[in-house]
Amino acid sequence: IVSEELMPGGSVTPVTNSNKISYIHQVAHYKMYTQIKKQTRAFCAGFKSVVQDDWLRMFSLPELQKLVSGDCASIDLSELRKHVRYLGGYHGSHRVILWFWDITLNEFSEEEKSALLKFVTSCSRPPLMGFASMSPPFSIRAVDDAEQEPSDMTPGEALRSSFKSFLGLSQGSGEGSNSRLPSSSTCFNLLKLPVYRS
Numbered sequence: 001i002v003s004e005e006l007m008p009g010g011s012v013t014p015v016t017n018s019n020k021i022s023y024i025h026q027v028a029h030y031k032m033y034t035q036i037k038k039q040t041r042a043f044c045a046g047f048k049s050v051v052q053d054d055w056l057r058m059f060s061l062p063e064l065q066k067l068v069s070g071d072c073a074s075i076d077l078s079e080l081r082k083h084v085r086y087l088g089g090y091h092g093s094h095r096v097i098l099w100f101w102d103i104t105l106n107e108f109s110e111e112e113k114s115a116l117l118k119f120v121t122s123c124s125r126p127p128l129m130g131f132a133s134m135s136p137p138f139s140i141r142a143v144d145d146a147e148q149e150p151s152d153m154t155p156g157e158a159l160r161s162s163f164k165s166f167l168g169l170s171q172g173s174g175e176g177s178n179s180r181l182p183s184s185s186t187c188f189n190l191l192k193l194p195v196y197r198s
Helices: 020-034 037-050 061-069 077-083 095-106 110-121 155-166
Strands: 085-087 139-143 183-185 190-194
Touching: 077 095, 095 110, 095 139, 095 190, 110 190
Parallel strands: 085 139, 139 190
Antiparallel strands: 183 190
């Protein structure tokens, strides 16, 4: 364990009821400033080598946050659907794709939509300029589900159960479906969706 003095003589100064607020402020200052000073300077130097200071001054803090982190707006999956690219044999009218959109558009809460977006793109917020601006575009690729065991579930129910369970969005028992779970390649905004069969 490494000890850091938050103030001169801090290692021998007990935290009491009368100095606890000061202690909290000193710990916060240490964690948010002192401890990360070197990394913050390196980040700022790298950031400024790519983005000029004059450009940054054009934006308010909320605008800059939107540019860096995306928008906090609700996720419009119908817009995403218009701009998705299908690969590996999938197309907009493929039965698995129809099940996927039926489930995500009609049953997913905002939290579940956010989890889906984060799973595929590594960001839980929609892109600032909309899904049409995503580069690379949001894509869904068909992958073989050879390991799937027969079950009493319909293919749509198997997809719904597998996908929601994988995202941690339901607490089902998982019985009845040993299907391959969806996976993703976040660098490519790619959802690898098994071709579920009955």
